[in-house]
Amino acid sequence: MANIDLNTLDAGMGSRFPLGRLHSLESMGTVDGPGIRFVVFVQGCPMRCAYCHNPDTWAINAGTRVSVEHIVELFENNRQFYRNGGITVSGGEPLLQPDFLAALFAEMHDRPRGRVHTCLDTSGYAFDPDHPERTAAVLDDCDLVLLDIKHADPERHRDLTGRGMERIVAFGDELARRGIETVIRHVVVPGYTDSTDECMRLGRLIGRWPNVVGLEMLPYHTMGVVKYEKLGIPYRLDDVPQMDKERIPELRAAVLRGMKEVRQAEQL
Numbered sequence: 001m002a003n004i005d006l007n008t009l010d011a012g013m014g015s016r017f018p019l020g021r022l023h024s025l026e027s028m029g030t031v032d033g034p035g036i037r038f039v040v041f042v043q044g045c046p047m048r049c050a051y052c053h054n055p056d057t058w059a060i061n062a063g064t065r066v067s068v069e070h071i072v073e074l075f076e077n078n079r080q081f082y083r084n085g086g087i088t089v090s091g092g093e094p095l096l097q098p099d100f101l102a103a104l105f106a107e108m109h110d111r112p113r114g115r116v117h118t119c120l121d122t123s124g125y126a127f128d129p130d131h132p133e134r135t136a137a138v139l140d141d142c143d144l145v146l147l148d149i150k151h152a153d154p155e156r157h158r159d160l161t162g163r164g165m166e167r168i169v170a171f172g173d174e175l176a177r178r179g180i181e182t183v184i185r186h187v188v189v190p191g192y193t194d195s196t197d198e199c200m201r202l203g204r205l206i207g208r209w210p211n212v213v214g215l216e217m218l219p220y221h222t223m224g225v226v227k228y229e230k231l232g233i234p235y236r237l238d239d240v241p242q243m244d245k246e247r248i249p250e251l252r253a254a255v256l257r258g259m260k261e262v263r264q265a266e267q268l
């Protein structure tokens with residue numbers, strides 16, 4: 001894992017594209033998409049997930065301004081490392097900056113030394129189903145989406161994240177309509193998302209999307225708590241223990257059962 005010093009970034013004067021607001025950069029990412037990846041963590045998020053381990057990405061008008069050209073240059077400097085990987089944009093919430101993101105993905109697909117695989121890690125909440133054109137250019141050049149679904153029950157989703165899940169489901173529908181490969185990510189939190197019922201319900205939700213190619217069940221951990229202390233933000237899950245990893249296979253099987261149920265019903 002290698003972080004890039006943001007003080008070395010070009011502020012983007014004279015860029016042909018809208019500038020991005022950046023939280024941090026990871027030059028050797030191995031968990032956000034296939035292979036070794038250059039990971040761009042953008043600043044700003046409209047959700048408030050109780051377990052978020054990056055509350056420092058929430059503020060929308062913060063972060064470091066950066067140009068598309070500079071990100072491309074940093075990528076190209078180490079291109080050989082990413083030949084089986086590519087670039088991932090994560091956050092924060094990348095879809096809050098659709099013009100920057102669209103320009104970055106288009107540039108990565110159009111590199112003279114070869115097309116670069118692009119991956120978007122998102123909650124989908126910033127997708128507006130009444131204005132899909134706002135994110136269309138991003139999706140036109142997006143090879144893979146890591147779609148984080150926080151809860152399968154609308155009320156409990158709101159309780160866990162502070163937001164409803166309608167836009168997220170609409171975004172999943174849009175990805176399915178476009179046939180964009182999608183990996184579902186689900187953080188498993190004791191007492192919140194660790195019941196068989198909830199997992200089956202998640203399976204029934206995502207089973208409708210034939211473009212889902214993977215499922216990552218991520219056990220809740222408490223490594224981000226220290227950031228809340230530093231930022232002076234109360235941590236809602238203070239009394240929740242880390243997730244027992246031994247239970248993940250059983251819960252993953254419940255999600256898969258829910259998916260199968262829906263897919264079999266569709267074939268009848």
Ligand code: SF4
Nearest residue numbers: 045047048049052092
């Ligand atoms: S969507 Fe991601 S960055 Fe935003 S609050 Fe939730 S976990 Fe944190």
